[in-house]
Amino acid sequence: xxxxxxxxxxxxxxxxxxxxxxxxxxxxxxxxxxxxxxxxxxxxxxxxxxxxxxxxxxxxxxxxxxxxxxxxxxxxxxxxxxxxxxxxxxxxxxxxxxxxxxxxxxxxxxxxxxxxxxxxxxxxxxxxxxxxxxxxxxxxxxxxxxxxxxxxxxxxxxxxxxxxxxxxxxxxxxxxxxxxxxxxxxxxxxxxxxxxxxxxxxxxxxxxxxxxxxxx
Numbered sequence: 612x613x614x615x616x617x618x619x620x621x622x623x624x625x626x627x628x629x630x631x632x633x634x635x636x637x638x639x640x641x642x643x644x645x646x647x648x649x650x651x652x653x654x655x656x657x658x659x660x661x662x663x664x665x666x667x668x669x670x671x672x673x674x675x676x677x678x679x680x681x682x683x684x685x686x687x688x689x690x691x692x693x694x695x696x697x698x699x700x701x702x703x704x705x706x707x708x709x710x711x712x713x714x715x716x717x718x719x720x721x722x723x724x725x726x727x728x729x730x731x732x733x734x735x736x737x738x739x740x741x742x743x744x745x746x747x748x749x750x751x752x753x754x755x756x757x758x759x760x761x762x763x764x765x766x767x768x769x770x771x772x773x774x775x776x777x778x779x780x781x782x783x784x785x786x787x788x789x790x791x792x793x794x795x796x797x798x799x800x801x802x803x804x805x806x807x808x809x810x811x812x813x814x815x816x817x818x819x820x821x822x823x824x825x826x827x
Contacts, residue, residue, distance in 0.1 A: 612760050614779070616813050620761065621782035623809050624789040631788035633739050635659065640715040640740045641707070642666050645675070645700055647735045648727045653690050661687045672704035672713050699727025717741045731767065734787075744783040746774040751794025752787060758798060760815030761790075 612620065634655040637643040642662070650658045665686040669675050675683065683697045690696065703725040707713055715736065716722055722733035734747035746752070748767035752774075756762035762773035778786045797804050805811050805819040 612777075612813065612815070614777075617761065617777055618779055618782075620759070620810055620813050621778065621786060621789065624793065625782060625785070627809065628789065628792070631785050631792060633735065633788065636662065636666075638666060639670060640736070641672060641713075642670065643740055644703070644715055644722075644725070644728065644732070644736055647732045648700060648703070649687060649690055649696055651696070651732075652692060657690055661690050672707040675700065675704040676708065696727065702726035703728060715740075719745075730771075734771075738784070738787060742784065746771045746778070746787045748774070748787070749791060750800075751798075752790045754800060755790050755794040755798050758803065758814065758816045759810065 635643070635646040635650060636659045637646050646658055646662055649662065665683070669678055680697055680701050683700060684693060687693045687697060706725055707715065711721070717737070719730070719733045719737060722728055722736060723730060728736075731747045731749060734745035737743040738745045738747060748756075748771045753764075753767055753770055756764065756770045756773065762770045762777060764770040764773055774786065782789075793810075797808050802824065803816065803820055804823075805814075805816070806821055806823045808814070811819065811821075
């Protein structure tokens with residue numbers, strides 16, 4: 612994509628949804644960290660179902676420690692990989708209490724020290740809570756970046772680096788949310804719904820599905 616095409620790409624997304632937000636439910640920064648950590652290889656819908664009752668009881672790292680591993684597992688056992696995720700959440704809660712006074716740090720370097728928190732999770736927290744211009748590349752963004760020609764790369768890190776270079780102001784803060792939502796609801800993995808895509812003329816994907824399949 613050219614610079615003008617990229618600007619128009621995000622201009623259209625911004626016009627359609629000026630203030631995009633994560634679909635994960637949370638009440639504070641700590642709950643956001645936990646929700647994002649739990650969302651790996653799981654849907655936001657599934658995570659939200661599990662965390663509603665949990666977050667009604669747990670708002671701080673210390674409260675999570677008081678709940679304990681078994682108590683946490685009881686709440687999240689409907690989520691994939693719940694055993695390992697529960698251990699990570701307890702461990703990251705302990706680290707937050709021991710080294711950060713129970714507060715979530717605001718730098719990527721500190722965030723990725725937390726068990727179960729990788730670069731993508733850190734970027735989500737930095738963007739959603741601390742309003743930093745980060746690009747949390749998940750499977751949706753990896754797909755959209757490559758399909759459209761916006762940011763091609765074989766790995767999330769490569770796509771993130773391309774987005775860092777190419778996404779212009781004033782779109783940088785919300786860019787990753789627009790791309791996630793576009794990938795989740797329009798540029799789908801199996802059959803991209805190009806027939807209703809507002810970006811179809813800007814996209815370089817060669818196998819566009821321009822007619823709605825019968826039965827949809």
